[in-house]
Amino acid sequence: SSSSISTAGSGNRADLEREQQGRVELRERYLRSLFAMAGHTVHFTMYERVNVSASFDASDIDILNFQVSNLQTPLGVHREALLRCSDIISYTFEL
Template sequence: EPPEVTEMTKATQATRAALRRRFLLTLAAARGQPVTFVLCQRVRVSAVLGAAWVPDGTEVGGHNGSAAVAFQVDALQTPLGVQRAALLRGRDVVVFGFQMAEKWRK
């Protein structure tokens, strides 16, 4: 028996989709950009974002959810030198940031 689809469920799903869409657009915009990551212990590293892996939601559950993201980066600048390619675990990342121009602005 499929669960009953209530108005509340529909509203939640529509909101979920809109929020998720914006998040995926954010990741798409960050691709290929120079990105600064703040890691545990306030360590800052810079790199070019190659790809971000985020689960579709089906993998979450049971686990604490924090392993839900990973970042593939190029030209990772570390105190030991530049790593040509690297994978950052989501749970080691506190925040990441990048800049983008507002092309549409007059």
């Protein structure tokens, strides 16, 4: 995550506000994409060419873990599971 409050230069107030406004817009859209994904089947591409799919339930606020249900894996179906986002390369769903 971007830990610094400002990366837009030497404390110029207008720049800071612009950056903060940009952060808000980007973040709101991302959170809405998570809402839109809830209850949908999501296909996950993991490292080592592993592909799984599951129904998306929730994420934590830092986007470190996804809670999913009916996780379909090559070894069977898990009714409830947590996926670590650090293991995921991408995920896809349809609207």
